[in-house]
Amino acid sequence: MNTATREKIVQTAVELFWAKGYQSTSISDILSRSQVHSGSLYHFFPGKQDVLVAVLEWFRDGIEENLFAHAWAGVDDPIERIFSLLNGYRMHLVSSDFMYGCPIGSLALELHEPDPRVRELLAVNFSNWVSGVEKCLDDAGDRLPSGTDRRALAEFILTIMEGAIMQARTSRDITLFDRNVEVLRGHLDNLMTIAREKA
Amino acid sequence: MNTATREKIVQTAVELFWAKGYQSTSISDILSRSQVHSGSLYHFFPGKQDVLVAVLEWFRDGIEENLFAHAWAGVDDPIERIFSLLNGYRMHLVSSDFMYGCPIGSLALELHEPDPRVRELLAVNFSNWVSGVEKCLDDAGDRLPSGTDRRALAEFILTIMEGAIMQARTSRDITLFDRNVEVLRGHLDNLMTIAREKA
């Protein structure tokens, strides 16, 4: 199997789905950008949906290497790792003039009746992201109150990332992102203060 | 001007854009569902984008009547009004089997390079929602710490609503929505505890 062509297609589709969404990206867009002809694409993929599946698998399989490793390089404090992760999305927003938000979130809201494979892959991508943040919260140990539901808090942080991106992108105003993150910081600070007072 | 036909088109488009999104809704869908012929639609609207503009104006102009009034009927406590508002979205999710989330949020993430009119109307819809919640926070008076940035907190609550819907819909699991709201409740409780201790 000539994986080079397949990978070129997937990589191109990653970029286009991220930048323009699924429906606004045509097969023609993928073909012309990747310099591949339609027969080759359909040799590897039964249809457009299967390209999307491959894209979501690419995000799923690369979350450690492409996202966490990059965001956490040189950041040891587990709480600061969370804000470093959020800051990565912030930088993407700013440097792309609000084009690149969260690819999973955008696809999740764009696709209203997705193929079960697609829906499940979207959910898995969210779940893996949450697990990464949950691990940071675990690593924070007793800096958080002992009874803290760390999974729920990690889901909450995903929620804030997605909502902050949505608002900032819509209003093209990065301070909306920043204010959301600041409220989260206040919340975590409160939790850490409570943990200290308990001890 | 025969507003009856125009309103029928807008109302149908509201439902279809909400249920299926903008791009997945074709003009044909709107025509067949609303029993209007293409010539009539194009008599009132220059194109599909202008139908979207009218839909977003409908949401903007009806937020008080269609959203706030309904959610806040019989709820006087301003903090509980916030949770009642969130519960409205929860009920829509559950009763529609996760089809109906937040129409503005879905459109905001689906449209990657929107017409300036569209982008501005999306932003205005968000802003009006935030203002409604901000008013609740204002009405809560000194139950919140005096230094609280109420606008930022209201934006934060919009963020949570959008993110909670996104996650719950993607995983088709309403407990994801509930856990997010519970963390928010914990946050507001913390703020109210701090306000009491200060006094």
Add this chain to the structure above:
DNA sequence: CAATCTCTTGAATGATCGTTCAAATCTTGC
């Protein structure tokens, strides 16, 4: 070298999309 499998080429297909328009019908003002 021959045979078989993998991959590429690119024109063609049918479906659906948003949109147009001329003719017909209805409404309004005089």
Add this chain to the structure above:
DNA sequence: GCAAGATTTGAACGATCATTCAAGAGATTG
């Protein structure tokens, strides 16, 4: 009741869409 404008009808158009397929090129294997 007539003229002018507003609205409706519905067939038609060109563009674009995802997809197909026959033919050929290239790689692999016996």
